Amino acid sequence: METDSKKPLLAIDLFSGAGGFSEGLEASGIRVALSQELHPQPALTLAFNHPDTSVVVGDIRSLDLDIMEEMISKRYPGQEIDVVVGGPPCQGFSTAGKKNENDPRNGLFKNFCNVVSYFKPKVVILENVTGFKKMYDGRIYEEAIDSFSALGYKVVDSILNAVDYGVPQRRKRFIMVGVREDIKLKFEWPKPTHQNPEVEADIFGPRLKKHVSVEEAISDLGFVKPGYEAHAHKLGALSDYQVARRGNYQRLFNHLATKHREKAELTFSYIPEGGTIGNVPDEYKSAKKTMARLDRRHISNTVLALPDDLIHYAQHRIPTVREMARLQSFDDDYVFIGKRTSGFTDRKHDVPQYTQVGNAVPPLLARAIGFQVVELLGADHVDIRSKIVRRNRHKWLRGSSGFTGYALDSVSSISLYDTHGRSISLPIDDAQPKTLGLPDLVNWKAAGKTGAKRQWAPGVNEVVNVYSESSCTQNILA
Template sequence: MATINFYLDKPDKKGFAPIHLRINCNGSQVKVSTGQKVEPKNFDKSKQKATGLTVESHEINHYLDFLRERADELLHHSNKKTFIQNEVKRILNEHIENYKENNYVNIVKEQVSLYGKPFTFVDLFAGAGGFSEGFLQAEYNNKYFDFVLANDINENCELTHVVRYNHQLGLDAEFLKQDITEPDFLDNLLKKINGRKIDVVCGGPPCQSFSLAGKRKKFDKKDDLFFHYLEVIKVLQPKYFVMENVKGILTKEKGKIKELVLKEINSIVDIKEIPQLILFINKIRKESNSFLCDALIKRVELEKLLEKDKEIGKADFINFVEKRFKKITPKIADYKTSKTDEKINTIRHGFNLLARAKEWDKLKRDIIKEKDFCNIDSDNFVDAFTDFLTEIGSENVIIKIENSFKSLKVPSNYKKDCDDIITALKIYTTSFDESIEILKSDCNAKMKRELETILESIRLYKIEQPFVANASNYGVPQNRERVLFIGCRKDQKFISEIPSTVSEEEKVTIFEALYDLDFIGNNQEAHRYEEIDISSQYNGVAKEMSKLLKKRKIDGKPILRGGKSFAEWSRKGRLIERFKPQTKPFYVRNTEGLENGEKFFDILNNHKTSNQNETVIERLGVILKNGDYKKAQPELKKLNLATNKRNYNVLKPDEQSSTIMTIADDYIHYNSPRSLTVREMARLQSFDDSFVFQGKRSTGGNNRKTEVPQYTLVGNAVPPLLARAVASEILKNIK
């Protein structure tokens, strides 16, 4: 058993003594200089710690703890049992040099354009930063991307962003940790952007947020995130936007959701063209229903307003329609009835509810947050909450107003006036496109052609159909299908798909991605790379395994000369030259650790296996031997190793993995009965090894609702190489 301690050497002329690390083992001794100095009076020899409450002493003690941990790990917890002195020195000096290189972090205040043309981008629902990472890897004809801001609601997403982009890469990219549905979100976003024009917005609102208006059966925090995402697009009006989602969105509610998404995108208008449409409506007004035309003009004018002014505009619209109702009330009901009748009161009070939509929306958000906090779901409370939240929605209020009108005995000569009020209220809640459909009903053939010409110029974005992208077509060793909605501003070149970078035969295999990390066993953590001997590790099939390794370009395309293997690219990093790291990668446990300088500068990060018991290891071994969970079921039952777990994915070295999710225990390594490390899952997602996932490794139970640990950051991310392909295609076409 080795003993590890620190001691002080003789002080220098300034009175500072170097701190040395000393290891004693079986009569042999290894001494290594830590590179740190301290005044002897400020060092407690018995505790082997720097004394005092200064930031400097805190950082020195964290560094000494780090070295002690790495020495202990090397001598007592590695696979190798015998070391020569020089080998121990060399390995510890690697850790020390790595740490010394990163003693000072320079956060650049501005992303200086050395050459070429920068285009700005914002990453919403950013998570770990898969989109951001891919966009910073893209370059075309000296055009590249300048990272302005990322947004998410979780603290660990922010921590991972700040460490990667602000500290490690030295960029001035902002992070907005706020729920996109909050009333002041857009104001805060614009404040952080600080007047800069945004060329591209990317992000993937969670699929739960897509629902058909008026048919929501579930209210949770994700409700309506898509519509809020589009509000950001309306305000920033980028040249392109990319919205990523799961493939299931195409068939959700029999394809109606996909059509809703396209309709809403087509409803984003170029506010400079609105006067032209208003002119057209006024022309129809002379020959048509002036009240509905006025309502349409008010609805169209809402598109010009910023979010903070929209509430006043909406209230003004409701007041306009209510005036119409007040005018005809004496003609459809006598005085007594107009004051006491339940139906008239429903209409009157309905206008009150609609006019205070802002206040009701705030209440709705607060209730949804409380409902989510109290885990109200699949119980006897949920229906009451859902019913109430449905009742206060504008669509439901208008349905009640409409039913009340229908129940009234309205004289026939005033029925049209009542119908117009209902139509005007529906105009209030519909998309721009649906409002125009109402306008078309008053147009003859010639007018419809004129209107179509106006609509061509007023629609800000061109989009036909979403594009299904499989990550494996872009050099990612994973069959992960995602849907991309690519909105192209009308003054930009149209993009309908992202060309593949590799053919079916050229796809990156799991073995290419993970083979050089295969030196770790159950319940182990590695902080440096070790040599892999394929011939001894794969006795009998070494030639076949070696053949899987190919030299490639960054995008995965095989190349005969000058390329690197996927693993080599992962180690070297794929960022373009201008985003060279200012510091080596480091890990922190939390935000407080970052503030206190408790950084772990390791050569390899996030490479730790789970502590699985003997029964689990035996079960995984049986499944691995059979190559498939279902095929292994009879043998598992026979050996009393059966489990209720729904599925295990056995990785095949010569194939691509299935979609990487957020739970590592769902996967079995192709060469040993164990689950995957965060780093291995990150490799399958195409993250560089220099991208360090911060905070906790994993979490469980109800914590999964609020915490985003490393495995979740990885599993939920957009694969950077897929994002790189998207960014490259945009750079090829952007004006």
């Protein structure tokens, strides 16, 4: 099937989170025209990084689809929606969840189907946890199959492991793809591009690339020590993966290394590389049940929404948001906006940076799926991400990624919309700084959180002392 090669395919991304699937689709040649996300913080992250996407904030059950169509038509006149993709909340299906069959979130795929029925895209992609297929004796899975079939789609599904597509992390996801029945072509699953050469023989063709290790993913970021934040690279790229994520760009964002309390550092010290909380003597354990130290030689454990599930392989600290994003295969110019982290109570309404990263679909996995859709529909395999516009927007960032996160300069032109297409205010802390020229190095522990809000706007070469009690003039590279 051939399409107009001058115009990319258009997609809608539902339950979009911070935009991992959108990032991968656009890297494969599919423009995300509109996204929907319940929470404003990840929605703002997506809007900041995807200037060509109209981002709607609110419950999918209240979407005014007529208005959504108008928004798309105004921005992309004369084009139809080719792809609808979405990952309904997985708590009811997850093997780590409470497995409540009556969890109202389990039925949100019905609202996904409502959007599919309205726009009638050529391809539908449903992403979820692996438990989606087997949970509750497969009843919800069968309901999804029946729903898409009734809408006129030929459905296939598979379990894909992100590590096989260049993501340095064990992460399996359930993927269901529906192709509209009038399209007489079969969707082909993406072939793995990476493997573990120690256990997988090259019997299906030319040698694949080796799985990307933790060290290959984040070793160039290890110059930042606990208590510091960096906004620029200080080391050269040390692997092909790092070259790809950096893209000849020297700026860094969301790279604040936590300075933990002495008791936490002592606990971490008992966990060897590749070890777990089980290595810690009982007298030094806390209520935390899940914790593992990364092993630099191997791929990462699954990146989750809680930052203290993983410990850096060489330092007694959790990974930075940037390091977690690297393990998820986000490029370094992708900025996460909102609180850096939140307490248990606040997470009922906040989606902080760590959670945004942990909940995301790895962009490289999404890109692999997107390539197959582009191939199926005869479109162009071109990376259409608006990288220049995205990087120009970095000039609008103010403050630090710590505490309440980055603020935006008053000249910024980011927009978010409610489910009826009306503009809404941005979830930004207005107390953050709006001007340039403040000190390069700041002792935030001495200043306290109130003082920290009055600090600097990042410059290209800044490495900032965030929590350390050492002198403000200390340089991290000394």
